[in-house]
Amino acid sequence: MKSTTSAGSKKKMLLIDDETKLLLGLKAVMTREGYEVISAHDGNEGVRLAREHIPDIIICDVMMPAPNGFQLKKILANDMLTAQIPFIFLTARTLEADKIAGLKQGADDYVTKPFNTDELIARVEAIFRRNEIGRQDGLKTQESNLEKVRRNISSNLGHEFRTPLTIILANLDLAIREKFKGRTDDLDWYLETSVNSAQKLSMLVNDLILLNDLDLAKINTMRRPINLDFHFKSPIQEVLARYTQKNLDVQITIEDGTILHAPDLEFSHAVAHLVDNAFKFSPEGARITIHLGKNGIGGCVLTIENEGSFIAPELREKVFERYFQIYQGDDRPYNGLGVGLTIVRAIVEACRGSVKILDSEIGCKVQLIYPPAAVDWPRD
Numbered sequence: 001m002k003s004t005t006s007a008g009s010k011k012k013m014l015l016i017d018d019e020t021k022l023l024l025g026l027k028a029v030m031t032r033e034g035y036e037v038i039s040a041h042d043g044n045e046g047v048r049l050a051r052e053h054i055p056d057i058i059i060c061d062v063m064m065p066a067p068n069g070f071q072l073k074k075i076l077a078n079d080m081l082t083a084q085i086p087f088i089f090l091t092a093r094t095l096e097a098d099k100i101a102g103l104k105q106g107a108d109d110y111v112t113k114p115f116n117t118d119e120l121i122a123r124v125e126a127i128f129r130r131n132e133i134g135r136q137d138g139l140k141t142q143e144s145n146l147e148k149v150r151r152n153i154s155s156n157l158g159h160e161f162r163t164p165l166t167i168i169l170a171n172l173d174l175a176i177r178e179k180f181k182g183r184t185d186d187l188d189w190y191l192e193t194s195v196n197s198a199q200k201l202s203m204l205v206n207d208l209i210l211l212n213d214l215d216l217a218k219i220n221t222m223r224r225p226i227n228l229d230f231h232f233k234s235p236i237q238e239v240l241a242r243y244t245q246k247n248l249d250v251q252i253t254i255e256d257g258t259i260l261h262a263p264d265l266e267f268s269h270a271v272a273h274l275v276d277n278a279f280k281f282s283p284e285g286a287r288i289t290i291h292l293g294k295n296g297i298g299g300c301v302l303t304i305e306n307e308g309s310f311i312a313p314e315l316r317e318k319v320f321e322r323y324f325q326i327y328q329g330d331d332r333p334y335n336g337l338g339v340g341l342t343i344v345r346a347i348v349e350a351c352r353g354s355v356k357i358l359d360s361e362i363g364c365k366v367q368l369i370y371p372p373a374a375v376d377w378p379r380d
Contacts, residue, residue: 010036011128014055016046016072017090018064022113026059029117043067047075050082057124062091073107086127090115164197164204171197196242203276206269210343211322219350223261223298223376228254231264232292235272243279249287250279261298261373266347270355271302273340274366278306281364296372303358305365316357320345344368 013035017023020041027037038053040046043064050058058076062069069089076082092113108127111120175190213219226232233252240250260267278288286307293301311319322342345355348368358365 010034011057012036012038012053012055013124014046014050014053014058015039015060016041016043016058016064016069017061018042019061026117026120029121033121043069043072046072050076050085051079054081055085057086057088057127059088059090059120059124062089086131088120088123088127164201167197168194168201192241199238200242203269203272207339207343210266210269210347211339214343214346219346220263220266221350221376222263223351223373224264225375226260226262226264226267228258228260228292231268232260232271235268236275236290239272239276239279246279246282246284246286248279248282249285250290251287252290253292255291255293258292258294258300259297260292260300260370261375262300262351262370263347267370270344270347270368273344274302274304274368277340278304278364278366281309282306283308286363295369298374299370299372300368302368303365304368305360306363308363310360311357311364319357320355 011034013030015023015026015030015037016039017026018041023039023041027039030037038049038055040049044067046058046060047067049055060069060072067075069091073087073089076085076087086108088109088111089107090111090113109123111123171190171194175187175194178184178186178190210219232254236250236252240248275288275290278290282288288304288306291303293303295301320341322339341355348355348370351370351373353368353370355366355368358367
């Protein structure tokens, strides 16, 4: 039976043994079986060839000058490129303890000398079959997980669009009805609520556009002078208007002399996402501190700290992954697509900045840093 990884592609085998006669014979047998065979006469050469060729399987003698088979397996197991290569030990040592020691080293099989070549071939093929079954099972599990993610995204996306649209349409319909009836007391409330929902909808659309730009590596990096009232304070106030019922105590401070150069719309969008998270996950009446500090000319350090939900250290990087949400399912207490922090990090890192979650004694603290930079293009 000829062994291939795919049509027209031979599986690559590395043989390592200091017995020249055995090595040549085994190489000839395995070549006839359809393998592409590479051979090494000692452990050092074996390590080099394993890293250079990344074979599909390694068959290695145990009793060799250092590094011997066990030592070689340990070296390769500590290398990310070679750690997962299937491994068979060949040895004249027949004690059960030796076999157990070999398997404990992470070997997939242990064959004693002298051996029948047909048996060795069968064991090699058995390893490939097991690995292929495991790969197929892994692909099925991966596809199942991806399908679940797709369903969640579709469901969440529909909900995120439908809710603000329903509010806008319902409020405008009520406003028109009330106006025709000559009642205008609640018109301001209807319009204000509609505007808040429209802003939320606009932010969602911008998220989808930015995700597409991110996938196409088209994130804007043009550093321009930032109007702190318009591009910093205003987005905060717009988001805060959606949380008036929570009576949040929001403290905004800007260090004197702060001059920021950044992609203006993208910076505003990042700020909006960060404060939206802070407001969303804070309990009623909580205090949120927002401080924008200097970082040279054109840079900044933005720190947002809120009382409320604590993010465990092991999740502080996970929350930046696309579509990741701490709370899952239809009954999750908070809305959103799980893309806000992904977008924030992409926007900032495109300008060589950083976004991370810091330790906080009261809840959650996020730090955004833009490095100093000159203006790329003067404002019109």
